Amino acid sequence: xxxxxxxxxxxxxxxxxxxxxxxxxxxxxxxxxxxxxxxxxxxxxxxxxxxxxxxxxxxxxxxxxxxxxxxxxxxxxxxxxxxxxxxxxxxxxxxxxxxxxxxxxxx
Amino acid sequence: xxxxxxxxxxxxxxxxxxxxxxxxxxxxxxxxxxxxxxxxxxxxxxxxxxxxxxxxxxxxxxxxxxxxxxxxxxxxxxxxxxxxxxxxxxxxxxxxxxxxxxxxxxx
DNA sequence: TGTTTACGCAACCCTCGGGTTGCACGTACC
DNA sequence: GGTACGTGCAACCCGAGGGTTGCGTAAACA
Numbered sequence: 001x002x003x004x005x006x007x008x009x010x011x012x013x014x015x016x017x018x019x020x021x022x023x024x025x026x027x028x029x030x031x032x033x034x035x036x037x038x039x040x041x042x043x044x045x046x047x048x049x050x051x052x053x054x055x056x057x058x059x060x061x062x063x064x065x066x067x068x069x070x071x072x073x074x075x076x077x078x079x080x081x082x083x084x085x086x087x088x089x090x091x092x093x094x095x096x097x098x099x100x101x102x103x104x105x106x107x
Numbered sequence: 108x109x110x111x112x113x114x115x116x117x118x119x120x121x122x123x124x125x126x127x128x129x130x131x132x133x134x135x136x137x138x139x140x141x142x143x144x145x146x147x148x149x150x151x152x153x154x155x156x157x158x159x160x161x162x163x164x165x166x167x168x169x170x171x172x173x174x175x176x177x178x179x180x181x182x183x184x185x186x187x188x189x190x191x192x193x194x195x196x197x198x199x200x201x202x203x204x205x206x207x208x209x210x211x212x213x214x
Numbered sequence: 215t216g217t218t219t220a221c222g223c224a225a226c227c228c229t230c231g232g233g234t235t236g237c238a239c240g241t242a243c244c
Numbered sequence: 245g246g247t248a249c250g251t252g253c254a255a256c257c258c259g260a261g262g263g264t265t266g267c268g269t270a271a272a273c274a
Contacts, residue, residue: 018232035251157263
């Protein structure tokens with residue numbers, strides 16, 4: 001089975017600790033602007049903007065403009081998709097190993 | 108909530124497409140050596156060895172020596188742990204957004 | 215014993231991306 | 245209007261790590 005295109009982005013996005021912190025921070029606030037998040041995470045607003053761009057690209061976050069500010073909220077769909085993907089692989093490989101084990105035992 | 112130490116390694120390990128391909132390849136074979144995997148993935152055996160090191164460090168794979176070769180198998184536990192982590196976050200944030208939404212609607 | 219094969223170690227290259235600073239622009243508010 | 249604040253854009257720095265080549269070592273087998 002081919003890894004779906006989005007999995008690349010999602011896992012790559014989740015790979016960075018700062019981005020996971022950002023997701024947590026946004027989740028805790030419900031929604032937040034890049035400037036506000038700068039007080040939650042020890043990096044520059046610009047760095048946060050870049051991270052939000054990556055998260056947005058991965059579909060993990062979505063921003064909406066209100067006047068001069070942009071509020072970001074977490075999108076959970078891709079997250080659960082990624083979780084499902086992991087679980088499916090784990091189950092698949094578990095089953096295969098079990099089969100091999102039974103064969104090896106001369107069943 | 109603090110991201111558990113292992114999540115760092117797991118997501119970082121899963122971030123690389125080549126490593127996910129390796130996991131898939133190992134899973135498909137049941138178990139495999141670095142040399143064998145070199146024919147599944149378009150990189151050098153040495154690169155694969157490095158990747159297997161990362162996967163091993165993350166607890167996603169475990170190697171066992173048999174004579175002069177080392178066979179690697181997938182370990183699914185960390186995988187399911189990561190899946191659980193994602194699902195928990197998704198559920199948590201979904202609930203919070205739902206609450207906020209109800210409040211905003213003046214409920 | 216000689217040859218083949220699988221592995222381990224080390225050095226090296228080079229791109230990618232996380233982080234920064236600096237500044238320009240637009241929107242809110244007085 | 246002027247001022248303050250939030251964004252957006254661009255250039256730059258620099259370390260991490262994915263990839264390579266080269267070589268040495270040890271096990272399997274004739």
